[in-house]
Amino acid sequence: MGCRKVLTLERLQQIRKEHRPILEARVGEAGNADINEDGSIVLNGDYYKKQVRIALKNCGIINPLMIEDYIAVDGYSALANILFNKSSGEIIDDMMASNLRGRGGAGFPTGRKWNEAFKYDADQKFMICNADEGDPGAFMDRSILENDPHSVLEGMAIGGYAVGADKGFIYVRAEYPIAVKRLRTAIEQAKELGILGNNILGTGFSFDIELRLGSGAFVCGEGTALIESIEGKRGMPRTKIHRTAHKGLWQKPTIINNVETYANVPVIFQKGVDWFRSIGTEKSPGTKVFSLVGKVQNAGLVEVPMGTPLREIVYDIGGGVQDGKGFKAVQTGGPSGGCIPAHLIDTPVDFESLGKIGSIMGSGGMVVMDEDTCMVDVARFFLEFTVDESCGKCVPCREGTKRMLEILERIVSGHGEDGDIELMEDLSETISKASLCGLGQTASNPVVTTIKYFRDEYEAHINEKKCPSGSCRPLIKYFITEACIGCTRCAKSCPVDSCITGKVKERHVINQDVCIKCGTCYEVCPVKPVKAVVKG
Amino acid sequence: MNITIDGIQYEIKKNTTILQACKDAGINIPTLCHDERLNPSSSCRLCLVEVEGTKNPVTSCSTMVRDNMVVNTKSKDVIKARKDVLNLIISNHPMECLTCDKSGNCKLQDYSYEYGVAEGTFKGAKRTPKTDTSNPFYDYDARKCILCGLCVRVCDELQGTAAIGIENRGFDAVVTTPYNEGLINSKCVSCGNCVSVCPVGALSPKRQKYRYWENKKIRTTCSYCGVGCQMDLVVKGDKVVDVEPAKDALNNGLLCVKGKFAYKFINHPDRLKTPLIKINGRFEEATWDEAYRYIRKKVNELKPEYGADSFAGLTSARCTNEENYLFQKLFRAVIGTNNVDHCARL
Numbered sequence: 035m036g037c038r039k040v041l042t043l044e045r046l047q048q049i050r051k052e053h054r055p056i057l058e059a060r061v062g063e064a065g066n067a068d069i070n071e072d073g074s075i076v077l078n079g080d081y082y083k084k085q086v087r088i089a090l091k092n093c094g095i096i097n098p099l100m101i102e103d104y105i106a107v108d109g110y111s112a113l114a115n116i117l118f119n120k121s122s123g124e125i126i127d128d129m130m131a132s133n134l135r136g137r138g139g140a141g142f143p144t145g146r147k148w149n150e151a152f153k154y155d156a157d158q159k160f161m162i163c164n165a166d167e168g169d170p171g172a173f174m175d176r177s178i179l180e181n182d183p184h185s186v187l188e189g190m191a192i193g194g195y196a197v198g199a200d201k202g203f204i205y206v207r208a209e210y211p212i213a214v215k216r217l218r219t220a221i222e223q224a225k226e227l228g229i230l231g232n233n234i235l236g237t238g239f240s241f242d243i244e245l246r247l248g249s250g251a252f253v254c255g256e257g258t259a260l261i262e263s264i265e266g267k268r269g270m271p272r273t274k275i276h277r278t279a280h281k282g283l284w285q286k287p288t289i290i291n292n293v294e295t296y297a298n299v300p301v302i303f304q305k306g307v308d309w310f311r312s313i314g315t316e317k318s319p320g321t322k323v324f325s326l327v328g329k330v331q332n333a334g335l336v337e338v339p340m341g342t343p344l345r346e347i348v349y350d351i352g353g354g355v356q357d358g359k360g361f362k363a364v365q366t367g368g369p370s371g372g373c374i375p376a377h378l379i380d381t382p383v384d385f386e387s388l389g390k391i392g393s394i395m396g397s398g399g400m401v402v403m404d405e406d407t408c409m410v411d412v413a414r415f416f417l418e419f420t421v422d423e424s425c426g427k428c429v430p431c432r433e434g435t436k437r438m439l440e441i442l443e444r445i446v447s448g449h450g451e452d453g454d455i456e457l458m459e460d461l462s463e464t465i466s467k468a469s470l471c472g473l474g475q476t477a478s479n480p481v482v483t484t485i486k487y488f489r490d491e492y493e494a495h496i497n498e499k500k501c502p503s504g505s506c507r508p509l510i511k512y513f514i515t516e517a518c519i520g521c522t523r524c525a526k527s528c529p530v531d532s533c534i535t536g537k538v539k540e541r542h543v544i545n546q547d548v549c550i551k552c553g554t555c556y557e558v559c560p561v562k563p564v565k566a567v568v569k570g
Numbered sequence: 571m572n573i574t575i576d577g578i579q580y581e582i583k584k585n586t587t588i589l590q591a592c593k594d595a596g597i598n599i600p601t602l603c604h605d606e607r608l609n610p611s612s613s614c615r616l617c618l619v620e621v622e623g624t625k626n627p628v629t630s631c632s633t634m635v636r637d638n639m640v641v642n643t644k645s646k647d648v649i650k651a652r653k654d655v656l657n658l659i660i661s662n663h664p665m666e667c668l669t670c671d672k673s674g675n676c677k678l679q680d681y682s683y684e685y686g687v688a689e690g691t692f693k694g695a696k697r698t699p700k701t702d703t704s705n706p707f708y709d710y711d712a713r714k715c716i717l718c719g720l721c722v723r724v725c726d727e728l729q730g731t732a733a734i735g736i737e738n739r740g741f742d743a744v745v746t747t748p749y750n751e752g753l754i755n756s757k758c759v760s761c762g763n764c765v766s767v768c769p770v771g772a773l774s775p776k777r778q779k780y781r782y783w784e785n786k787k788i789r790t791t792c793s794y795c796g797v798g799c800q801m802d803l804v805v806k807g808d809k810v811v812d813v814e815p816a817k818d819a820l821n822n823g824l825l826c827v828k829g830k831f832a833y834k835f836i837n838h839p840d841r842l843k844t845p846l847i848k849i850n851g852r853f854e855e856a857t858w859d860e861a862y863r864y865i866r867k868k869v870n871e872l873k874p875e876y877g878a879d880s881f882a883g884l885t886s887a888r889c890t891n892e893e894n895y896l897f898q899k900l901f902r903a904v905i906g907t908n909n910v911d912h913c914a915r916l
């Protein structure tokens with residue numbers, strides 16, 4: 035080890051100078067990005083033009099397997115500058131002034147968190163990166179890890195310098211094998227170069243990073259459960275007697291931040307606090323990455339300034355609802371989030387505004403729903419996820435969410451009872467207030483918001499045993515009307531024996547007792563303009 | 571520190587939990603997962619209280635008092651939350667109080683009574699039945715388990731064995747041994763400390779039937795070794811039917827397998843109650859006086875002929891240090907031999 039040359043600032047700058055033209059030539063050749071006058075490289079095309087990319091700024095542009103590429107886009111320059119020119123206290127002040135808020139869900143100010151660990155005296159402190167990204171359909175963090183792993187390493191090292199930690203862990207889910215591989219390579223290259231490890235740039239600051247793989251439990255994304263998991267225990271949240279920033283991993287001061295949060299850090303120090311605060315809103319500065327999915331034309335990752343109206347994200351960038359169908363709602367915040375109805379589509383997307391209407395920012399999930407989506411079933415879907423993922427430690431979540439799911443299941447299968455809505459409202463209050471961790475505390479959000487904005491759909495399911503969007507199978511019935519021309523097509527394609535009967539050129543009949551509601555008859559009926567098979 | 575609980579001010583020491591402060595003030599807070607000897611897990615959520623200025627109620631077992639804190643232990647919201655929690659537990663509990671060994675000594679039963687929870691109103695899935703009866707001294711019935719985690723924590727944190735853990739997530743969570751191989755094949759040393767902490771009838775000793783209200787408890791010192799663990803013999807009529815560790819003693823509510831479970835010798839028909847002397851090849855019952863006289867006679871007769879080293883003495887770990895000291899003194903100084911030993915070596 036002893037014979038390795040210490041990386042100097044000059045050497046780092048030299049790498050940048052040497053490698054920049056190579057990167058620019060490659061970008062020019064690929065043609066997928068433009069090089070701006072200020073030196074920034076941005077992806078071209080309409081989808082990207084309307085975005086402001088900070089966390090994703092290098093994604094799709096640099097080669098994540100080459101540390102020189104990252105250095106060529108000013109990577110590690112923030113860390114180097116800090117190590118030579120700034121004290122820990124100054125970094126903390128800058129972070130607090132930037133008002134960067136955690137992108138992992140709760141939006142807690144990162145600077146304040148760091149300050150807690152900074153002030154707390156201890157012989158050992160830790161930085162943890164939460165890369166457990168467990169929300170179904172979310173892939174913001176994955177994209178950063180796979181395409182720009184060094185930005186996360188740099189963010190962690192800056193944090194380590196600020197709070198006085200020399201050791202970092204990245205807890206990444208094993209279901210992201212490419213991310214794991216690229217992180218490994220990135221860490222190796224950074225150590226090899228000397229930008230991680232002992233005595234970085236000869237400044238005396240040491241920082242090392244190790245990977246820990248998660249095994250797919252959603253709850254292990256919760257900070258304290260994640261810490262238990264790193265300690266080798268069963269991943270269950272801790273009761274919060276102490277702050278993690280004071281007593282976290284192995285009871286030492288620990289900072290745990292999300293991937294996207296870390297990816298923002300180097301950029302803030304490159305471009306300055308004022309620049310960062312000029313983007314987004316007063317209370318939620320900067321940008322947020324969303325994974326826009328569901329019934330939207332252009333699904334994908336979208337990074338926009340905080341405060342951007344939902345409408346702009348769904349329509350201007352997402353291109354609106356697929357197949358020209360009507361927009362019904364958008365679900366934000368993953369399984370802990372809420373459903374936002376069409377009449378609130380002009381809501382600005384920031385922590386406060388989403389909270390006000392009963393949803394949350396969460397980690398950035400955004401699911402667009404069209405008119406065919408049954409909101410009761412959506413609530414059931416998300417609750418099923420939380421019930422599966424509840425760790426089982428505390429009573430309200432373990433037992434309560436299961437009961438709530440049972441109620442929803444009976445509603446969508448046509449056995450809803452009078453009073454079910456009120457029962458769920460009542461139970462959700464206890465689950466939210468009495469659960470131990472965020473999972474239970476937010477588990478009822480999808481139910482509460484759909485009841486709030488789509489109560490009539492619940493009532494239709496319960497009182498009339500009807501699903502207004504025609505999506506809950508047990509509540510659908512197919513009939514053949516007088517318009518039937520007796521073509522026999524439906525009878526021939528029905529997968530159930532002797533379900534549809536009728537003579538050629540005579541009206542056919544569906545036997546409701548055996549019909550499995552597959553909808554094939556409806557699909558094949560040729561009668562125009564209105565099909566003879568109706569769904570009701 | 572000055573704190574207000576239910577409208578009354580108290581002076582409380584720093585680093586005290588709200589639960590402890592309430593206890594000191596004589597205010598009863600229900601708890602199912604709390605044990606002051608263990609790290610708090612705050613999983614049952616029954617000890618919730620309201621603290622002015624916080625959005626949600628807090629678990630009093632894991633929240634430290636702060637100066638000028640205003641605590642409300644009986645607000646409408648708190649009572650509702652506790653009732654809901656009990657209702658949720660009871661909804662997933664076999665209602666077998668009539669035949670359950672724990673009846674009368676069950677915290678869940680007590681709190682249901684106190685909070686008027688007559689039945690679980692949620693009729694749905696129940697915990698998957700599972701039993702482990704492989705241990706010779708106690709059984710586990712998962713249907714009755716409320717997953718308070720006390721057994722797992724006491725085994726890990728106090729017993730230091732970590733034989734059991736929780737398997738599966740959420741509604742399917744269950745206490746188990748590694749790879750589900752059964753208690754008898756696990757590291758379990760049968761100390762029974764898990765049984766002693768179980769607030770319900772999920773972990774229960776294999777014992778003869780008795781009801782808690784037909785017993786008396788007699789505090790005694792365990793006679794198995796010199797540690798001096800305190801325990802309560804549970805006595806029905808004139809029979810010892812169970813043993814409970816004493817918490818307010820040096821053993822801190824813990825026992826080992828012998829103290830906890832090896833009490834059946836007391837009423838066993840084979841138990842020796844007098845010394846035995848072999849007469850014509852058969853052991854005959856004798857009084858202590860006869861036995862001592864017999865020993866003295868034999869020593870005096872045989873020592874001149876065969877020497878002191880023809881004698882050997884074996885004493886017991888169940889005697890006190892003082893008794894053992896006297897015994898070796900008798901052999902070394904009076905009889906004159908070093909042939910003296912002790913069962914703990916065997």
Ligand SMILES: Cc1cc2nc3c(=O)[nH]c(=O)nc-3n(C[C@H](O)[C@H](O)[C@H](O)COP(=O)(O)O)c2cc1C
Binds near residue numbers: 137144257291
């Ligand atoms: C059930 C649950 C799951 C979570 N999963 C994640 C996750 O996958 N990734 C993440 O960064 N934060 C997750 N969080 C939030 C973390 O607890 C923690 O707040 C976050 O990592 C802090 O980082 P930040 O301040 O940078 O957002 C989860 C929280 C809960 C309650």
Ligand code: SF4
Binds near residue numbers: 427428469472475
């Ligand atoms: S709220 Fe759910 S996930 Fe969180 S500790 Fe309780 S049971 Fe576990």
Ligand code: SF4
Binds near residue numbers: 725731759761
């Ligand atoms: S009897 Fe003792 S060792 Fe065995 S599981 Fe219980 S506490 Fe652990």
Ligand code: SF4
Binds near residue numbers: 717767
């Ligand atoms: S067996 Fe008893 S002590 Fe153990 S978790 Fe279940 S209820 Fe609690």
Ligand code: FES
Binds near residue numbers: 603611612615617629
């Ligand atoms: S006693 Fe406090 S949560 Fe169980």
